Amino acid sequence: MDWLEDFRPQIYELFAEAEQRIHRFPAPLNVLGLHYLSGFDIRKQGSIKNYICYLLPFWLERTLTMRLHHLSPTSLLPVAKLAALGNVMGMLHFFIQDDLMDRQDRQSDGIDRQQLVPLSQMLHSEFLLILSQTTHDQARLWEYYHRFVSEWASAVSLEQESDYFAQDRQKIAGKASPLKLSAALLLLEARLPDQLPVLMQQLDEVLIALQMNDDAADWPEDLADGNYNCLLSLIRQELSIKSTSSTDVPMSIAVPVLTEQRVHQAIYDHHILRRYAAIAADGYLAVSPSSSIPYLNHFHAYLIRQLNRMTEQVDQHRNLLMQQGSLWYHARISP
Structure with missing residues (x-):
C-alpha cells in the first residue's frame, strides 16, 4: 500500500x-x-x-x-x-x-x-x-x-x-x-455522514503535522516576513519560560524578540526540533488505528518521518561544525 x-x-x-x-x-x-x-x-x-x-x-x-x-x-x-x-x-x-x-x-x-x-x-x-x-x-x-x-x-x-x-x-x-x-x-x-467526526479528528492531526513540516522548512522566510510559524512559536514559548524563571516579568508579557541567531541557537544548541517532532508524533499516536483511514495514516507517518529526518540532519550538521572547531562553531551559531 x-x-x-x-x-x-x-x-x-x-x-x-x-x-x-x-x-x-x-x-x-x-x-x-x-x-x-x-x-x-x-x-x-x-x-x-x-x-x-x-x-x-x-x-x-x-x-x-x-x-x-x-x-x-x-x-x-x-x-x-x-x-x-x-x-x-x-x-x-x-x-x-x-x-x-x-x-x-x-x-x-x-x-x-x-x-x-x-x-x-x-x-x-x-x-x-x-x-x-x-x-x-x-x-x-x-x-x-x-x-x-x-x-x-x-x-x-x-x-x-x-x-x-x-x-x-x-x-x-x-x-x-x-x-x-x-x-x-x-x-x-x-x-455514512455519522463517521465524519472520527475522520475529522484524524484529518486535523494530519493537517497540523503537515503545517509543522512546512514551518520547520520555511522558518527563515516566515521570520523575515513576520508570518506566523509553529516552530518559531515553540521557540518563543521556551525563551519566555527561561526569561520568566530568572526575572520578575510575568510570562504573559515576556514575549522575546526572535532573531535568526536565536533561532539557530534553539535548533543547534537546545535541540528544539526533537521536542517539535515529538509533539507531532504525539498527535499521530492520538489517532486510533482501528478507526483511521489507512492511506491517510501512512501519509501521517511519512510526515512524522520527515520531521525526524530534519532533526537527524541538524544533529549531523551540528557534529560536523563541532569537528571543525568549537570556537568557530560558537561564533557561527551563538548570538
Missing part, C-alpha cells in the same frame, strides 16, 4: 483535466491560471507538492469501497474524481487568498496582484460548479461548505493576533479546512 504511487495515474489525469478547465477561462486569466497551476502540478519537476489536496478523495474512495461490500467497486470513483478536481481548484483559490493577505507588494512572483483577484474568483466559481455536480445530498453538502469555510476564515483572520500552536492547536488545521469538504462529500455519497 503506497499513498502516492497507488494513485499516480489518477493524479496525472486530474491535472490534465484541471488544465483543460482553466484553459477555458477568459483571456488573460486563462494564461495566468495555467501559469499558477504549473507551480503546483505534480507532473512538473520543482513544483509545490500539496499531496493531501488531490489524494485525499482517492484515499477515501479506496478505503470506503473496501469496507462497504454493498457498493460496486467503481460506485464512488466518479465522485472521488470530481472531489479531487474541486480540491485542486479550491486549493488554487485559497492559496491566492493567502498570498494576497501575506504580501503587500503589488507584484507577486512576477504576477500583478490585481489580476490574481479575478483569477481567484474564477477558480472559486469552478470549485463551486464542480461541487454542485457531486452528491445526492446537496443541502447537507452546502452546510458543510459553510462550516469549513467559516473555520478557514476564523483561523486566517486571527492568526497574527493569536498563538495557535501554544493555545489552540486545532486552529492550525482550520487554515486548511476547505479541504475537509471533499471528505464530507465522499461520506455523504457513501451515506
